[in-house]
Amino acid sequence: MPSSALIYTLAGIWIAVIGLRGVLAEEHVFRKIVASNIFGSGVFLVLVALARRAPDGPPDPVPHGMILTGIVVAVSATALMLALLGHLHDTDPDDREDSP
């Protein structure tokens, strides 16, 4: 009988893989950014679910701290990329239709 932690770990792996595929195979930068967010979410889900692996007792707080840090790093990176994208859109007319 699988535990819920295992189910979420597997889901996290596949979400991460889908996101990774999106980052690598998509051309449009905005979609790449969305995909990288999905990739990150998948990675975080894997880590959270793995922290719950022990069948009883509280979950491991160390990965929780790691993910908290990871989320902040991811949102900083996303914001930076979006600001760059918008800036390129405004300043570089070649950039309107497709992406760098």
Place this chain on the structure above:
Amino acid sequence: MIVFDLLSALFICMGVFFFFASAVGLLRFPDTLCRMHALAKADNLALGCVILGAVFQQTDPLIIGKLLLIWVVTLLSSATGGFLLAQRIRRKHLAQQEAG
């Protein structure tokens, strides 16, 4: 105690029904304004029912207060959000009419 359990089950079921109805509305209604209708009315009612159901399970006044605060804040936010959305749509319409 059993009365409270029954009451909260009743309210939560009602909430779920309204949520379902609003989801159907969101999917089936023809344009954005109609869809907003479904969201703004049925959704808030549904949330209210669910929260009421949850309130019947609690005895701590602090938690009850927080639950009710959630509802009030959501009501305010969805009203304002709906208004802003509708405003945008209307402005777009007006702009299109002027152009066409």
Place this chain on the structure above:
Amino acid sequence: MIASPWLLTLPVILPLAFGVLTLLFPSDWLARTGRHGAMLCAAAVVPCTRWVWQAGPLHQSPGGWTAPLGIDLYLDGMACLFLIFTAVMGLGISFYAAAYYPPSPDGTRTRNDLFWPLWFVTWGGIQSLFLSQDLFNIYVTLELISVSGVGLILIAGTPGAVRAALQYQMQALIAGLVYLLGVGLVYNAVGTLDLQLMSDQLQPGLMKNTGMALMTAGLLIKAALFPLHFWLPKAHADATAPVSAVLSGLVVTVAFVMLTRIWFAGLHQLAPFLLPKLLGILGSAGIVWGGVLALRQHRLKRVLAYSTVSQVGYLFLVFALTFHDAPGQGLVWTGAVYLTISHGLVKGAAFMAAGYLQKAEGTDQLAALKGCARRHPVAVMVLAVASINLMGLPPSTGFIGKWMMLKASFHTQQWGLAVVMLGGGLLSAAYLFRVFEQLLQPSGPPSGPSRGGEAVTPLTRSQSIWMLTPAMLLALATLLPVLYITLPDALLRIGAPLPFSDFIRPGGTP
């Protein structure tokens, strides 16, 4: 002897503190603060060196909690060597940048002023990384370095730089997440994030190995190994010159050093045979690919950027050469460290000289730089010294490093790698001679120094001196092999408590 608790944290905290100070100070204080701050930050490395030299390796926990619960910093000979390297580079880059970015005329803050906070934070991050002993801490520091690297690239302000920064940030984010996933798996397999504690648990585990593979993949992207180098050339060439020196001289080094640390701590007894081979092949491909593309560039900074791709390839041969049952691994190891450091120094110097030429001539198009040697002899001399190193000619450290690795490839009978190394040297000779062919032309293009469309403000005398002296000193440092052979080798042997201690054998010097 009791170490001050600040011994290891000061080299990290001091640059970070100067990062905040230079953010808050008014614009016209910045150049001075930058220079003084750089001297202080570099001085913070001195006690570390003394300690290592006299008392050996040192563990400290900045948070007051020791590993596994807390984070440990660890100073051994190798970390110390790289701290010194960072300090030297940091001094050079800071003095150069103080002269490179002109003060704003009316004292308002401009985009250039952001160089200082971003650069000091990068510096602190790099020092922290070289001391770090904790897998997750490495992740945070790597991200700190990447994000400030993006900011540094943006200082150039051109659309090309913005586009390069976007690509740089995207690769950094993805590489970081891949690495983080690996860290998560390794942590769940061994129950600790500390490298030392991890290397005590040597039994191979499926999850641990998978995690290691993911971490390696993430770091390979950050280290720009072929074919994951796509983000590097644009970013390094389109940034302003001090930033190019930071990125090409220091930041590229960082991921490689971390990779070796992690590998030698965790994989050395369970290294799957295939992976080192694969890294060797990719490294060889990088040497060739970077060299060939460098041949086709029309801008000086682009040539240098592609040369970085090629030189990074050399570093990765160390994996193919080390994980082998043959004597002489210590040789490879020392060789790779020499190569890393000498490449950092000369690439920093070369980008500084290129930045000087770009400022003086208004462009770094090779065609427009015709006859530059006459007008700017010192800058071209710096480039010449750097070229000797990049080609691996004696008496440079580049030569010593490459020669040690070459010798090791004979030892292990990997003739293919030897051929690639020699061919790579020829390739770099080719693309560098192409540069010098233009620079050494007897006469320049007809018009004065305002070609290339940009208006050129002539450099003042003190500006030239302050820009060229650091470049020259960095370049010359690589020509002092006597000092270099004895000192770094002795330092490298100190501590080396990570399992590669048995790789460093007596007789490791050539």
Place this chain on the structure above:
Amino acid sequence: MTTGLIFDIVLAFSLVVLAIITLRQRTPGESVVQLMIFGLLLALSWLRVDAPDLALTEAAIGSGVTGALLLAALHRTGFGTPFPSAVSPWIRYPVTIGCALLGAVLSLVVMYTWDQPAGLTDPAYAHLEESGTQNPVTAVILNYRGYDTLLEIGVLLVAALSVYTLSGPASGTPVKPPGPIFRFYMRVMTPVFWLVVPYMVWVGGRAPGGAFQAGALLSGLGALTLLGPTPWPLRLKRRVVRWGLSLGFSLFLVTAAWMWQYGNLLAYPTEQAATWILLIEIACTLSIGISLTVMFAGCAGWLHEDPERAV
């Protein structure tokens, strides 16, 4: 099979499906909406694995702030421009196959090694008494591994600064005045925010909450204010913004310097730990809020009225 397990399977499955759907949307606007829904459901799944702190953070930052940032960027680049047609099959198919293989390998590895848990749960709980907080996650990020958090606040600061370097021409289309209802909403909600944010910081010592969640909320207020009729964050003196951005990082550094007398960088003495942690959390909350607001403004292109000046 228990009800909980069925719920888990349904939720996990819908998360995967949502991830696919999000990446298959035709326009950027649609994919952002899907991503936000995905983030909320993800937060729900984190509750199921006993990570309420993270669920709060994910809902606030992962879904809320990220969604707001994406929408702000789309305000500039356009919501409805469809994505260009897909890339060449020569890239698409190998990448897809490679990723699928990676997923399969990882799944097998996890299932195979599932029964050998390892971690630091026990020591983390054993030292909770000395850490100055009762919330183990807060203990990890601000005490055991406070050094990481110091550097992480640095990442946030540096990212906000990098957004600030983009001083292009003033480009962002200003929002039209939002009308009386929005004004009323802001009048009511601003005090509510100012009540909830400190509560969130304070409660982080014992229960789910803390600086990151509170900072995200604060940035929500910042973003709303930017939309309003008087976007005061834009009129703040740049010097004030710089101080605000660096507040958390500076206080961390000052704490580190102050701890000189106790012998280590962030080794708070046990009896003072609670005070220091609270101080750092307050400063970090303000800095996180301001940084995220600056990023929001940067994404929307509202950061610079004057193209030649930065920061």
